[in-house]
Amino acid sequence: MHYSPVPMHIPDGFLSLVVSVICWITSASIIGLAISKTNKALGERQIPLMGIMAAFIFAAQMINFPVAGGTSGHLLGGALAAIVLGPWAGMLVMTAVIAVQGLLFQDGGLLVMGANILNMGLLTAAVGYGLYRSASIRSNKIKLGVAGIAAWLSVMTGALLTSLELWLSGTSQLQVVIPAMLGVHALIGLGEAMITVSALAFILRTRPDLLGEESESAKGGGGWIWVGGLIALAVVLFSPLASTDPDGLNRVAADLGFLGNAQSGAGPLAGYTLPFLAFTSLGKIGAGIIGIIVVGAVILLVGRGMKAKA
Amino acid sequence: MPISHATPSFVAPECEGDVLQVRDLHFSYPDGHAALHGVSLKLCNGDKVALVGPNGAGKSTLMLHLNGILGGHGEVEIGGQRITRDNLPSIRAMVGLVFQNPDDQLFSPTVFEDVAFGPLHMGLPEADVRARVTSALEAVRMSAYKDRLSHHLSVGEKKRIAIATVLSMNPSILVLDEPSAGLDPRARRTLINLLRELPITMLVSTHDMALVKELFPRTIVMDEGRVVADGLTMEILEDAELLTAHGLEKP
Amino acid sequence: MHFDAFDRYHEKESFVHRLDPRVKVVVTIVFIISNALLPDGAWLAFVLAWLFLLMANLLSRLGVAYTFKRSLVALPFALIAITVLFSIPGKPVGSFSIAMWNFVITDAGLLRFVSILIRSWLSVQIALLLVAVTRFPDLIHAFEHLRVPAILTTIVAFLYRYLFVLTDEVFRLLRARESRSAGTAGKRPGGGVLWRARVAGNMAGQLFLRSYERSDRIYNAMLSRGYTGHLYTLNPHEMKSRDYYVTAFAIAIIFIVQMIGRL
Ligand SMILES: Nc1ncnc2c1ncn2[C@@H]1O[C@H](COP(=O)(O)OP(=O)(O)OP(=O)(O)O)[C@@H](O)[C@H]1O
Numbered sequence: 001m002h003y004s005p006v007p008m009h010i011p012d013g014f015l016s017l018v019v020s021v022i023c024w025i026t027s028a029s030i031i032g033l034a035i036s037k038t039n040k041a042l043g044e045r046q047i048p049l050m051g052i053m054a055a056f057i058f059a060a061q062m063i064n065f066p067v068a069g070g071t072s073g074h075l076l077g078g079a080l081a082a083i084v085l086g087p088w089a090g091m092l093v094m095t096a097v098i099a100v101q102g103l104l105f106q107d108g109g110l111l112v113m114g115a116n117i118l119n120m121g122l123l124t125a126a127v128g129y130g131l132y133r134s135a136s137i138r139s140n141k142i143k144l145g146v147a148g149i150a151a152w153l154s155v156m157t158g159a160l161l162t163s164l165e166l167w168l169s170g171t172s173q174l175q176v177v178i179p180a181m182l183g184v185h186a187l188i189g190l191g192e193a194m195i196t197v198s199a200l201a202f203i204l205r206t207r208p209d210l211l212g213e214e215s216e217s218a219k220g221g222g223g224w225i226w227v228g229g230l231i232a233l234a235v236v237l238f239s240p241l242a243s244t245d246p247d248g249l250n251r252v253a254a255d256l257g258f259l260g261n262a263q264s265g266a267g268p269l270a271g272y273t274l275p276f277l278a279f280t281s282l283g284k285i286g287a288g289i290i291g292i293i294v295v296g297a298v299i300l301l302v303g304r305g306m307k308a309k310a
Numbered sequence: 311m312p313i314s315h316a317t318p319s320f321v322a323p324e325c326e327g328d329v330l331q332v333r334d335l336h337f338s339y340p341d342g343h344a345a346l347h348g349v350s351l352k353l354c355n356g357d358k359v360a361l362v363g364p365n366g367a368g369k370s371t372l373m374l375h376l377n378g379i380l381g382g383h384g385e386v387e388i389g390g391q392r393i394t395r396d397n398l399p400s401i402r403a404m405v406g407l408v409f410q411n412p413d414d415q416l417f418s419p420t421v422f423e424d425v426a427f428g429p430l431h432m433g434l435p436e437a438d439v440r441a442r443v444t445s446a447l448e449a450v451r452m453s454a455y456k457d458r459l460s461h462h463l464s465v466g467e468k469k470r471i472a473i474a475t476v477l478s479m480n481p482s483i484l485v486l487d488e489p490s491a492g493l494d495p496r497a498r499r500t501l502i503n504l505l506r507e508l509p510i511t512m513l514v515s516t517h518d519m520a521l522v523k524e525l526f527p528r529t530i531v532m533d534e535g536r537v538v539a540d541g542l543t544m545e546i547l548e549d550a551e552l553l554t555a556h557g558l559e560k561p
Numbered sequence: 562m563h564f565d566a567f568d569r570y571h572e573k574e575s576f577v578h579r580l581d582p583r584v585k586v587v588v589t590i591v592f593i594i595s596n597a598l599l600p601d602g603a604w605l606a607f608v609l610a611w612l613f614l615l616m617a618n619l620l621s622r623l624g625v626a627y628t629f630k631r632s633l634v635a636l637p638f639a640l641i642a643i644t645v646l647f648s649i650p651g652k653p654v655g656s657f658s659i660a661m662w663n664f665v666i667t668d669a670g671l672l673r674f675v676s677i678l679i680r681s682w683l684s685v686q687i688a689l690l691l692v693a694v695t696r697f698p699d700l701i702h703a704f705e706h707l708r709v710p711a712i713l714t715t716i717v718a719f720l721y722r723y724l725f726v727l728t729d730e731v732f733r734l735l736r737a738r739e740s741r742s743a744g745t746a747g748k749r750p751g752g753g754v755l756w757r758a759r760v761a762g763n764m765a766g767q768l769f770l771r772s773y774e775r776s777d778r779i780y781n782a783m784l785s786r787g788y789t790g791h792l793y794t795l796n797p798h799e800m801k802s803r804d805y806y807v808t809a810f811a812i813a814i815i816f817i818v819q820m821i822g823r824l
Pocket residue numbers: 339340341343344345363364365366367368369370371372
């Protein structure tokens with residue numbers, strides 16, 4: 001028995017090294033921030049709480065409901081985690097979930113894990129939480145409605161970012177991957193929204209204190225509303241643009257130096273050499289440096305080996 | 311329906327060096343539910359005492375007070391010390407509290423890590439921690455399980471490891487919440503033998519009256535947040551009226 | 562129900578099993594990075610990388626084809642890359658039409674597509690091997706050593722421990738739903754999609770509350786054993802000279818494969 005993988009878990013091999021590394025750096029910085037924020041804000045009670053909540057999200061992703069024609073609705077959980085635990089703790093929880101899925105189940109790769117964490121964990125939490133918090137009205141109905149929209153948009157932003165990464169890696173064409181990913185995820189997002197809303201409604205009925213004024217859920221500052229709102233707005237404006245005018249984006253990517261072969265429709269980072277070192281001489285120097293690092297590492301390891309006791 | 315209780319007809323055995331003393335303990339949960347109404351009891355070194363009573367009597371709640379996880383009104387003394395904020399670490403090392411559900415007690419991926427958790431967080435050096443893990447596992451006859459994964463264990467094994475997780479802290483009193491619940495006859499038998507052999511003061515809450523009869527010379531009966539009887543198990547088990555009044559059955 | 566399906570570790574007495582988990586993590590990552598760096602169509606290097614994998618399989622005593630047999634998990638994702646077949650300019654090597662569209666596969670497109678698949682397929686195999694020869698708790702220790710923040714490794718350790726407990730709960734809930742929504746013969750069980758989504762959401766909510774309350778009890782259990790907010794762990798592993806040599810050797814081989822791929 002295994003959960004059905006969500007099409008957003010990118011396996012290794014589908015993103016170029018540069019895109020993977022950029023995503024890792026971005027994710028690691030955000031995670032670092034989340035760690036320092038949670039260390040400051042949360043009591044020691046939060047460690048087991050986040051641990052169990054990670055297991056909860058993992059398990060809850062297995063809850064499905066039949067939709068039609070053999071497809072089924074699922075939960076991804078980024079928005080839900082951020083809404084009930086607060087954004088920073090939600091991000092850490094999602095990071096752990098995606099890490100275990102990649103490591104233990106090969107559901108998502110390792111080198112591309114930074115991208116997967118960014119797309120499915122950090123971004124969904126930020127968008128989901130920010131939009132949810134924008135409903136400052138007391139009425140639970142409105143809150144739940146907004147949570148549903150937030151959950152849907154969180155999935156859509158994740159899908160959009162995934163598409164962009166695939167395009168930048170030269171794995172997919174913009175004009176194909178964006179409509180395809182967004183189309184599929186518009187449906188996946190509906191499932192996400194429905195489960196998120198009914199789960200929140202259940203929690204509001206049975207333990208309203210967990211979502212009340214005093215809860216972790218209400219502690220994120222107004223900045224989140226901006227973050228979530230802006231990202232969501234960007235998605236809404238960007239997606240139609242990207243799929244109707246892919247050439248424009250290709251040009252932008254070329255100007256940013258992402259481009260090896262702009263003319264080819266395959267996308268800018270077709271991963272031949274280190275793209276930032278595209279000029280031959282620079283490329284050679286870069287390769288030389290890597291070579292020196294590797295040889296140095298090997299010598300160092302052998303030296304350590306001789307020192308360590310067998 | 312409220313039952314009017316006669317004053318307890320049994321007198322607890324007297325002793326000097328009290329391991330544990332609870333005086334007039336009251337406690338209400340945050341939701342306002344009053345779970346303890348003036349509980350008093352004493353345990354002496356080497357005592358093995360059963361704590362019985364119907365569901366909701368307050369047994370688990372009382373146990374959570376014994377190492378300061380909950381703090382009600384009244385006094386709790388462990389080894390002559392009142393529990394305060396400052397001595398919590400040493401109190402928790404003295405009182406080995408094992409929860410009912412071993413899945414809550416065993417929260418680490420491997421058996422070793424779980425048994426090592428207590429001594430490690432007492433600040434012991436690594437060599438001592440390892441020694442304690444070894445002897446605690448030996449005490450519960452589970453030495454071979456050191457490197458096993460917790461989620462692979464059977465319920466009976468989990469229960470024994472759960473006891474090892476507090477034995478490794480060298481407690482002066484063992485407090486077990488329903489240790490025999492959910493065990494098959496053989497696992498239950500193993501547990502009984504283990505509890506009999508462990509040379510340590512213990513307070514054990516249970517619904518298993520056969521276990522009480524077999525293992526514990528002394529029994530405390532709780533109901534509705536009060537101690538309603540405290541005395542020799544032999545005598546309590548003969549008091550049919552007391553037993554039926556508190557929903558207990560003679561084994 | 563017990564979820565042994567979640568256990569990816571294969572107990573064997575082998576040299577690879579006994580290696581320090583850090584070695585295995587580092588070699589795995591270096592191997593995957595190297596795959597990502599191999600140019601399209603570096604066939605010889607691909608084959609050598611695959612031989613490296615076969616060797617690792619053999620040395621682990623899992624059978625040569627252990628990872629090969631399980632390596633198709635990432636295949637569905639290949640759909641995403643299918644457009645490169647048609648979109649890269651080059652000599653046409655084949656074409657087909659669906660409805661009114663005519664697709665022309667180019668040689669350059671085919672080269673790129675196959676290269677992407679091979680890279681992915683090699684990488685997923687070494688990841689499969691890593692968890693087959695290393696117990697997950699040991700992997701967590703390895704990451705602790707490799708300076709992954711303790712808060713993350715702790716969350717992952719809890720996740721791993723309670724994965725089994727909570728998925729058990731999910732399957733109990735799912736079974737309860739099934740037995741209640743059996744329905745009468747010939748009639749589709751359950752209401753509309755919205756209703757079914759609500760039932761699923763309620764299950765998630767219920768699972769959340771149970772988990773939340775469980776985390777309280779676990780916290781109490783931790784407090785009882787001296788936890789005060791700071792976590793300590795013991796490291797069961799120590800790098801031996803063999804571990805260093807193996808790392809050096811593996812990295813050297815991967816480096817050579819990389820050089821050959823770039824010739
Ligand atoms: N977290 C809580 N919040 C509010 N009330 C609680 C809580 N835990 C327990 N109670 C209530 O306190 C009373 C005593 O509960 P306790 O668990 O101590 O009983 P018990 O004797 O251990 O019962 P059992 O034999 O079922 O384990 C019960 O009425 C219970 O409903």
